[in-house]
Structure formats: structure tokens, C-alpha cells
Amino acid sequence: MNDLQTRYRPTQIEPTSDQLARVVDEYALQTEVAGAQHAKSMYCMRLIVDLNKHAYLTTREAMDWLVLLDTTVEYPTPYDEMWRQFRDNLFSDFYDFMLKANRLAAKNILLEVDRTLYMPPIPPKRPGLMARLLAALTGRSPT
Numbered sequence: 001m002n003d004l005q006t007r008y009r010p011t012q013i014e015p016t017s018d019q020l021a022r023v024v025d026e027y028a029l030q031t032e033v034a035g036a037q038h039a040k041s042m043y044c045m046r047l048i049v050d051l052n053k054h055a056y057l058t059t060r061e062a063m064d065w066l067v068l069l070d071t072t073v074e075y076p077t078p079y080d081e082m083w084r085q086f087r088d089n090l091f092s093d094f095y096d097f098m099l100k101a102n103r104l105a106a107k108n109i110l111l112e113v114d115r116t117l118y119m120p121p122i123p124p125k126r127p128g129l130m131a132r133l134l135a136a137l138t139g140r141s142p143t
Contacts, residue, residue: 026120033118044113048106055102059095066091 066087075083127135135141 029118030120037117040117041113044109047109051102051105051109055098059098062094063091 070084070087073083074080
């Protein structure tokens, strides 16, 4: 994408009228916004990588902790199976929460990347045919 840069920068164009100056200013603004959007996208990609790395490390620590805890806890026969089910459910819920939080955080980051930083102003709408006809009949302006 970097090889598609333009040859001329807005500062190299000599504006000869107000209209040309506005075009040059708009071009400069769009170029700056495109650069800012690129920087924002790169930053958001780094955030998603950090998010996944943190989720992996947190899940691994939780799994190591649960494995250590299982070897240290012993219950008599009726409670042993209940403890194992509780431990399995605890880890399953934790893993599910981590995946959902990861997806939600990544979705919000991607929504921020998708958000447009700048939209050009909408040109004013010209009055329709009926408004112009009524203005011509009454002698008023069509606005």
C-alpha cells in the first residue's frame, strides 16, 4: 500500500482561487485522516494480540492452580465425586468466561477500528421542483 503514494503533496500546489484552496485543504485533511486511521488500526491489532496473550497466560495459570489444588485435596468417598464435578465445572465456567470476554473485547476493538474518523460534510440539498415552482409563483426564495 505504501507504493501507492501520490507524487504531489498539497503544499506543492499553488491555489489560484478559493475553490482550489478548499480542494487542497480537503485533500490534506483526508490524507491526515487516512494516516491516523492506519495508526489506529495498527494499535488495535497490537491490543488484540496482547488480549489473546493475556487470556492464554491467565487460563494456563488457572489450570495449573486447579491441578495443584486437586492433588492436595482429598475427601471421603461420597464427597470426592462432588469435589471433582465442582472443580470441572469451575474450570469449564472460567474457560467459557475467558473466551466470551476475549471475543467481546476483540469485537469492541474491531468496532473502534471500523469507526470512521472523518466524514466530509454533506452538501446542502437543492430545493425540489415543487418548492421552486411555488417560489416562482409567490416570488419568494425557494429555501
